[in-house]
Each structure stands twice: as structure tokens, then as C-alpha cells.
Amino acid sequence: MQCANMLLRKIVRSxxxxxxxxxxxxxxxxxxxxTLSLSLCLKQDNACEPSEKxxxxxxxxxxxxxxxxxxSETVSEPKELSSLAAARETLExxxxxxxxxxxxxxxxxxxxxxxxxxxxAKKKYLKYLHLKELHKKSHRxxxxxxxxxxxxxxxxASDTNETKKSSFVxxxxxxMDKVYHWRAAQSMIFGQPLVFDMSYEKEMSVRxxxxxxxxxxxxxxxxxxxxDPFHIHFxxxxxxxxxxxxxxxxxxxxxxxxxxxxxxxxxTEIFPKDKLIYLTxxxxxxxxxxxxxxxxxxxxxxxxxIKTGVSLARAKRLGLETAALPLDKYLLWSTGAKNLTLDQxxxxxxxxxxxxxxxxxxxxxPKRKYCGFVNKPVKELKKRLDLINTLKLGxxxxxxxxxxxxxxxxxYTLK
Amino acid sequence: VQPPEKPLQAEEWNKLREDFKLPEIFExxxxxxMIRCNSPINVAKSLLTHVAKRNGxxxxxxxxxxxxxCVHQGQVSEIRDVYDIMKVRFKxxxxxxxxxxxxGLSNSDQWRMALTLLEEAKKIMVPSxxxxxxxxxxxxxxxxxxxxxxxxHDMLAKDVVPTLDVLQSFFNFSRGMKGAELQKQxxxxxxxxRENQIYPHKTxxxxxxxxxxxxxxxxxxxxxxxxxxxxxCPVCKHQLEESNLSEEEYSNLSERIIRDVIHGTxxxxxxxxxxxxxxQTFVENRLPFDIVIDGLNVSHIKSRKMQCENLxxxxxxxxxxxxxxxxxxxKHMLMNSSNWKREVMKEMQNKADFFFAENISEDxxxxxxxxxxxxKHCRFVTRDFLRDHKACLPDSVTRHLFRxxxxxxxxxxxxxxxxxxxxxxxxxxxxTGDTWHIPYKDVFEEKYSYQVPRKWLxxxxx
Numbered sequence: 050m051q052c053a054n055m056l057l058r059k060i061v062r063s064x065x066x067x068x069x070x071x072x073x074x075x076x077x078x079x080x081x082x083x084t085l086s087l088s089l090c091l092k093q094d095n096a097c098e099p100s101e102k103x104x105x106x107x108x109x110x111x112x113x114x115x116x117x118x119x120x121s122e123t124v125s126e127p128k129e130l131s132s133l134a135a136a137r138e139t140l141e142x143x144x145x146x147x148x149x150x151x152x153x154x155x156x157x158x159x160x161x162x163x164x165x166x167x168x169x170a171k172k173k174y175l176k177y178l179h180l181k182e183l184h185k186k187s188h189r190x191x192x193x194x195x196x197x198x199x200x201x202x203x204x205x206a207s208d209t210n211e212t213k214k215s216s217f218v219x220x221x222x223x224x225m226d227k228v229y230h231w232r233a234a235q236s237m238i239f240g241q242p243l244v245f246d247m248s249y250e251k252e253m254s255v256r257x258x259x260x261x262x263x264x265x266x267x268x269x270x271x272x273x274x275x276x277d278p279f280h281i282h283f284x285x286x287x288x289x290x291x292x293x294x295x296x297x298x299x300x301x302x303x304x305x306x307x308x309x310x311x312x313x314x315x316x317t318e319i320f321p322k323d324k325l326i327y328l329t330x331x332x333x334x335x336x337x338x339x340x341x342x343x344x345x346x347x348x349x350x351x352x353x354x355i356k357t358g359v360s361l362a363r364a365k366r367l368g369l370e371t372a373a374l375p376l377d378k379y380l381l382w383s384t385g386a387k388n389l390t391l392d393q394x395x396x397x398x399x400x401x402x403x404x405x406x407x408x409x410x411x412x413x414x415p416k417r418k419y420c421g422f423v424n425k426p427v428k429e430l431k432k433r434l435d436l437i438n439t440l441k442l443g444x445x446x447x448x449x450x451x452x453x454x455x456x457x458x459x460x461y462t463l464k
Numbered sequence: 465v466q467p468p469e470k471p472l473q474a475e476e477w478n479k480l481r482e483d484f485k486l487p488e489i490f491e492x493x494x495x496x497x498m499i500r501c502n503s504p505i506n507v508a509k510s511l512l513t514h515v516a517k518r519n520g521x522x523x524x525x526x527x528x529x530x531x532x533x534c535v536h537q538g539q540v541s542e543i544r545d546v547y548d549i550m551k552v553r554f555k556x557x558x559x560x561x562x563x564x565x566x567x568g569l570s571n572s573d574q575w576r577m578a579l580t581l582l583e584e585a586k587k588i589m590v591p592s593x594x595x596x597x598x599x600x601x602x603x604x605x606x607x608x609x610x611x612x613x614x615x616x617h618d619m620l621a622k623d624v625v626p627t628l629d630v631l632q633s634f635f636n637f638s639r640g641m642k643g644a645e646l647q648k649q650x651x652x653x654x655x656x657x658r659e660n661q662i663y664p665h666k667t668x669x670x671x672x673x674x675x676x677x678x679x680x681x682x683x684x685x686x687x688x689x690x691x692x693x694x695x696x697c698p699v700c701k702h703q704l705e706e707s708n709l710s711e712e713e714y715s716n717l718s719e720r721i722i723r724d725v726i727h728g729t730x731x732x733x734x735x736x737x738x739x740x741x742x743x744q745t746f747v748e749n750r751l752p753f754d755i756v757i758d759g760l761n762v763s764h765i766k767s768r769k770m771q772c773e774n775l776x777x778x779x780x781x782x783x784x785x786x787x788x789x790x791x792x793x794x795k796h797m798l799m800n801s802s803n804w805k806r807e808v809m810k811e812m813q814n815k816a817d818f819f820f821a822e823n824i825s826e827d828x829x830x831x832x833x834x835x836x837x838x839x840k841h842c843r844f845v846t847r848d849f850l851r852d853h854k855a856c857l858p859d860s861v862t863r864h865l866f867r868x869x870x871x872x873x874x875x876x877x878x879x880x881x882x883x884x885x886x887x888x889x890x891x892x893x894x895x896t897g898d899t900w901h902i903p904y905k906d907v908f909e910e911k912y913s914y915q916v917p918r919k920w921l922x923x924x925x926x
Contacts, residue, residue, distance in 0.1 A: 138588075359729075366736075
């Protein structure tokens with residue numbers, strides 16, 4: 050056997066191989082051992098391209114062959130799809146292509162998607178759903194991790210088997226809630242009213258209403274937890290409005306037990322007109338101090354698209370006094386719109402009510418919107434800014450002045 | 465990661481993949497880089513083979529990326545293969561793949577296949593304008609003008625806006641061709657430019673010129689020119705269309721301005737009903753004005769001067785020609801202050817009518833109303849581009865009307881009190897049958913929406 054092998058090798062080496070190489074014969078033809086063919090390959094590695102023995106179109110075969118059974122299954126299905134199902138298919142393909150598309154979509158969401166007026170609106174809606182889904186997933190994962198950790202901790206605790214003894218009086222969250230409710234009930238009798246004007250539903254999209262309700266719920270909870278809460282009024286509140294639907298979704302059964310006043314009446318019917326002040330960023334008047342005898346009105350509106358002057362128009366129509374927060378007087382404003390969220394407004398108003406300290410109150414303006422507090426008279430500051438800029442940047446005086454005027458003058462400048 | 469230059473073996477790919485920090489997305493990142501570096505197609509193939517062998521399947525996103533590479537390099541047979549595979553593997557395709565397939569095939573001799581793909585894509589979505597563009601170009605460059613125009617009309621019917629490139633290709637490929645129908649279609653494109661106030665760029669203009677001159681027996685001759693301020697074309701001595709709106713357009717526009725700009729969703733947003741009524745009676749009693757001035761805007765022309773001084777300079781300058789002036793302002797101008805001297809204001813009120821709006825009202829809306837109400841001859845003075853008011857108009861037809869009217873009636877003061885006159889002629893593509901006048905812009909010219917090109921192509925039939 051060994052002898053035969055030797056012979057074979059000899060033959061190969063001496064005559065056949067060069068012949069084969071010359072004519073490009075396939076190596077499979079030889080009944081050679083594996084080692085031999087490998088050594089051959091190594092020898093000739095520099096000469097031939099690796100691609101020669103790499104079948105580049107093999108993937109096509111794989112793709113086609115793996116499909117035969119699947120295809121026979123799908124063919125039997127009826128070709129015509131309903132428009133909803135077709136949309137679902139398209140979305141699935143988009144997801145496969147790596148676009149921001151949610152994995153699961155309810156029938157209702159799919160309908161909203163199809164009702165979007167334009168391609169970009171559709172894209173935006175899908176992206177919103179996609180991000181929502183991602184947030185939900187990561188939240189669930191975190192909760193799971195937390196539960197596991199808690200279980201572990203419990204196991205350890207049971208091992209040591211120690212009972213907690215403490216001399217402190219333990220306040221359960223239920224006790225705290227009782228205290229808060231007591232205070233809120235008091236505020237409903239003696240508290241200073243604060244009005245949320247719920248008449249902007251027509252101005253908003255569904256998502257904006259949802260956001261508004263979320264912000265109001267935040268404000269309400271913060272108000273409940275302060276020492277001296279406002280007596281919150283929801284005015285112009287219509288039953289079976291979108292607001293109402295969202296509120297019941299947010300609060301569930303607690304909605305009927307909230308210690309606030311909800312009415313479909315206008316604030317002008319409840320309170321004397323001369324006591325009302327409508328807070329709006331468009332107001333030409335700037336609020337100087339918080340007045341404990343006045344009733345402040347906040348418009349319950351989130352405007353993602355720019356709608357200037359909507360709440361000012363409402364106040365003008367009713368002939369009410371208006372006011373804006375003195376943001377420019379106390380803050381060096383940098384970017385962002387001057388309208389604040391409803392919960393920020395609530396924080397600011399509560400702080401003002403308790404302390405009358407503007408600086409403390411305006412801490413609740415988001416940090417990204419301003420560079421710092423104005424601690425000196427504006428004129429002096431302007432001079433210094435000017436000097437710094439001319440020294441450092443060599444910037445023209447006018448440019449700086451313009452920038453400053455933009456931020457600080459409340460005169461009637463041109464748009 | 466740098467894509468390899470040669471096709472790799474499975475082991476080599478495996479090694480690269482393991483070295484990569486996020487192995488799950490290795491293929492996609494690698495293919496993206498191949499697209500960027502325009503790597504040879506064999507390298508991508510070897511990667512696909514490796515993936516297919518390992519997973520027994522290739523993800524859709526990877527296939528699309530491979531398709532992108534094939535389209536970039538014009539590998540027609542590969543594109544077809546990928547299409548066949550996708551068609552069997554997936555029930556439907558999505559828009560991205562259709563875009564690529566149509567683009568890839570329309571440049572080849574298999575361009576008819578692109579047309580069938582376009583029909584297929586229509587079943588699931590409105591095809592993008594680039595899809596149409598590729599198909600139209602493919603058809604027109606094979607001189608299948610009828611087919612190309614069918615696609616073009618289909619596109620317009622679906623509210624897909626054609627690119628200038630598509631429109632230009634019609635002119636390029638119909639050069640020297642005969643046929644009354646074809647000529648009518650191309651004139652139709654020129655009228656499309658007119659209706660939508662689109663200005664062709666220089667190369668497009670040249671295509672139009674060459675097409676006109678190439679019409680057999682047409683005897684058209686084109687010249688580049690500039691139109692005089694009087695509105696006369698120096699080449700053919702033809703008077704261009706006036707910038708005035710027709711009676712119907714005019715009343716339509718003024719109605720829309722009152723309804724959408726002044727009242728909008730809530731009259732209180734810009735003024736109040738009481739104030740607007742007062743303004744209306746004020747204007748009706750003093751009609752008609754020749755020039756309406758935005759007082760506050762004009763008062764800011766020179767920053768070194770007092771605001772009332774600026775305004776009085778402007779009023780003096782305009783009052784010379786015995787014109788009836790209306791100045792719009794706000795009530796705070798009447799308060800004696802460092803910028804607004806009472807004596808100067810008094811003096812001005814002898815020369816012009818003044819209306820002072822509330823400090824929180826918008827005077828621009830009044831400006832538009834007063835000018836439109838005074839009639840077609842009336843013009844207005846402001847440096848404001850009035851973009852926000854244009855934006856209040858809901859449909860594009862009215863917005864075009866507004867721009868046209870604005871061009872014809874707005875006087876702009878530059879800082880040295882030289883007036884820039886309003887245009888007397890209308891700046892759009894226009895024809896009289898035996899002449900065409902086409903405004904065009906330079907290729908790299910930056911043009912704002914309120915500016916109009918000054919260069920023209922004049923075409924006349926001898």
C-alpha cells in the first residue's frame with residue numbers, strides 16, 4: 050500500500066502535474082490525498098488569485114435554493130391584499146431595510162399612519178412610534194433588572210433574618226397623601242385661585258393636547274405637595290372634550306377625586322374682571338411682582354408650531370390685563386422660545402408666592418435657555434460685554450450692540 | 465474600517481468580523497464603506513457569499529446595500545439577479561429598493577424593465593420624483609417622446625413636482641424632431657414654467673434656445689438680452705406684459721388678504737375688530753392714496769438719525785410729485801420722546817394722512833389693506849419682504865399673485881433715499897405666438913424668492 054502511494058506521488062510530481070497546470074485541469078480529477086493538494090496550493094499561492102477558487106456567485110445559489118419550499122407555500126395565498134394589510138407589509142419591508150419603523154403597530158396606529166397627509170408626516174409619525182417603542186422596551190428591561198435585584202436582596206435579608214427596629218416614627222406614603230389632601234382641601238376654601246384656561250383645544254393637534262394634559266398633571270401634583278397650594282381652576286372645560294378624554298386616561302378613577310375646581314364657565318363669569326391677569330409671553334407688559342390679591346390665568350396650550358399671539362388675542366377679546374414674566378430683566382437669554390411649559394410656570398408661580406424672590410423662582414427656567422443671571426444694571430453689563438468683545442474678538446461695536454438690543458430692548462423695534 | 469481590495473476567503477472575513485467591535489452590524493458597516501469607496505463588486509460578492517454560507521440567508525438591508533453598489537457601478541446583470549432574488553424571497557419590495565432598481569436599469573439597454581418596475585411600484589406608493597426622472601430620461605433619450613410625455617403627465621397628475629433636469633431633457637432630446645404634437649407638448653412645458661413662476665437656469669435656457677432654432681422650417685431665432693425698465697425688449701422691440709393683475713385676480717387677492725392675513729383665525733391676533741373698523745372708515749373717507757408708507761419701517765433706515773427725521777425725509781421726498789400719501793404708524797409715535805419730536809410729527813401731518821394703530825397691533829396688515837383698497841395705481845413703501853404675510857395665504861396660486869403684485873407695487877428705499885422702482889413689466893415666461901420671452905438665472909446665482917432675474921432669452925419667428 051505504502052509502496053503504491055509512493056509510486057503515485059512520484060508520478061504526480063514528475064509528469065502529470067506540470068501537464069495539469071498547463072491545461073488548467075481540475076484538481077478534483079486526481080485521486081490524490083488531501084495533503085498533496087494543499088501543498089500544491091501553497092506552492093502556487095503567489096501565482097494564482099484566491100478568487101479563482103472562490104465562487105463569488107455562490108450566495109445567489111444559497112438564496113435561491115433555500116427558498117424552494119417557502120415559495121410553494123406563499124404562492125397559494127391570494128395575491129390581492131386589503132390596503133391596511135398592504136401598508137403593514139410595506140412597513141415590515143421598511144423595517145427590514147433599517148428605517149425607523151416600530152415593530153408592532155395597532156390597527157388604530159396603522160390607520161393614523163395612512164391618514165397622514167404627506168410622506169414626511171408619515172415618516173415623522175413612524176419615527177415617533179419607533180422611539181416610543183424603544184423607550185418602552187428599555188423601561189421594561191430596567192424594571193426586570195430591578196425586580197431581580199430586589200429578589201436577591203430579599204434572599205440575603207432572609208438569610209441574616211434580622212428585623213428592622215427603629216426609633217423614628219415611620220411616615221408611610223399613605224399618611225403623606227392624607228396630609229397633602231388636607232392641604233389641598235384647605236386651599237380650596239382659603240387658597241389663592243390659579244386658572245388654567247382650557248379653551249385652546251381647536252388650536253392644537255391630538256399630540257399637543259396629550260402633552261398639555263401631561264404638563265398640567267405634573268403641575269397639579271407639584272402644587273399639591275407644597276406648603277401653601279393654589280386653588281386650581283380649570284375654566285372653559287367642556288365635558289367629552291379631548292382634554293377630558295386625556296385627563297381620564299391620565300388620572301383614571303382619581304380624576305373625580307381631585308381637589309380642584311373644574312367648570313365649563315369662563316373665568317370672567319367666576320371672578321371680577323379687574324382682578325384677572327392673563328399670563329402670556331406675547332404680552333407687552335412685564336410682571337414686576339407677584340400680587341397675592343390677583344388671579345393669574347395660564348393658557349393650557351402647547352404650540353409645537355409657532356402660533357404667536359393666540360393667548361394675547363384671547364385676553365384682548367375679553368379686555369383683560371396681561372403680563373409676561375420678566376425673563377429679560379433677570380436672565381441673559383441665549384436660545385429658545387420664551388414660552389415655558391406649564392409645570393415650569395407652576396414652579397415659578399409657587400416659588401414667587403412663597404418667597405417673592407425672582408432669582409429663586411427663575412431657577413426653574415431650563416438652563417439651556419439662558420447664560421446666567423443679570424446681577425448688575427443692564428447698562429453696565431452692556432458696557433462690559435462690549436469691551437470684552439472688542440478686546441477679545443475684535444468684533445465691531447455695532448454687531449454687539451445689535452445682538453444686545455435684540456435680547457434686551459423692549460422698545461418697538463422692527464422685525 | 466477600510467474595505468479590502470481583493471475578495472476574501474470566509475476565514476479572513478470571519479477574522480475581520482471578530483476584530484470589529486460590533487459584530488452584529490459588521491456586514492452593514494462594511495458594505496456602507498464599500499459604497500463610499502466604490503470598491504470592486506467582487507469584494508462585495510465575496511462578503512455576501514460568506515454571509516450566505518454562515519447564516520443560510522442574507523438580510524434585506526444587506527441586499528439593498530449591495531444593490532446600491534451595483535447601481536453605482538452600472539452592473540446591469542447583477543441588478544437583475546438581485547431583483548430576481550428579492551422578488552422570490554419577499555412578497556413586496558419597499559420604496560428604497562424600487563428607487564435603486566429603476567435608477568440602475570433605466571441607464572441600460574434594459575430600460576423597459578424600469579418602466580414595468582415603475583408600474584409595480586405604483587401599486588404600493590406614489591413613486592418619488594427621481595423614479596419618474598430616470599424613466600422619463602430613459603424614454604426621451606431613446607427618442608420615445610410620446611412615452612416620456614405620458615410619464616410626465618402621469619407625474620403631474622399625482623402632484624409630483626418634476627425636476628428642472630427632466631424638463632430640460634425634453635428639450636435636449638427633441639432637438640431637430642418634427643411634429644406638431646411634440647411642439648405643443650414642449651410649449652406646454654414652457655407654460656408650466658410660466659404658471660409656477662419657475663425660472664430656468666442658464667444651461668436649461670440654452671437647451672430651450674437650441675430646440676427652438678432646430679425646429680425644421682420654424683425659422684426661430686433666439687437672442688440673449690436685458691429688458692429695459694420701460695418693459696421693452698431691445699431685440700424685437702416688443703412690449704412685455706404689464707405687471708398689473710387682472711380685475712378678477714386683483715379682487716381675489718384683496719379679498720384673501722382681508723380674510724387670511726388681517727382676520728386669520730382670530731381678528732384679535734393682529735388687531736381688534738373695533739380698530740379695524742375704525743381704520744376701514746378712515747381709509748374709505750380719504751380714498752384713493754397714491755403711496756402708502758410703513759412709518760415705523762421707514763424710520764429705521766438710517767440708524768444715526770432720529771427716527772422722526774428719517775420719516776420726514778421720506779415723506780418730503782415722496783410728497784414732491786403732488787402724490788396723496790398715507791403714513792401708517794403706532795400710537796407711541798405721538799408721545800414726545802427722544803426719537804419722536806412732536807413738532808416734526810405735527811409738520812408731517814400737514815403733508816400726509818396719518819393713521820396710528822394700537823401699539824400691539826400689526827401695522828403691516830393695514831398697509832396691505834390700504835394699498836389694495838386704493839386701486840391698481842397705488843404703491844407702498846417698506847423694506848420688509850412681507851414674507852410672514854405671504855405665509856398666511858393658504859394656497860400657492862394666491863401666494864404667486866401676492867408676489868406678483870408685490871413686485872409691481874413695492875417701493876424700496878435703500879439707505880441713501882434712492883428709490884428702487886417697482887417693476888413695470890411682469891417677470892415670467894411669456895409668449896405672443898410669434899415671440900417668446902423667457903427670464904433665466906445664472907447657474908450659480910443665488911436668488912431669493914423676492915428677487916427676479918434680469919436676464920432674458922428673446923425668441924422670435926422670422
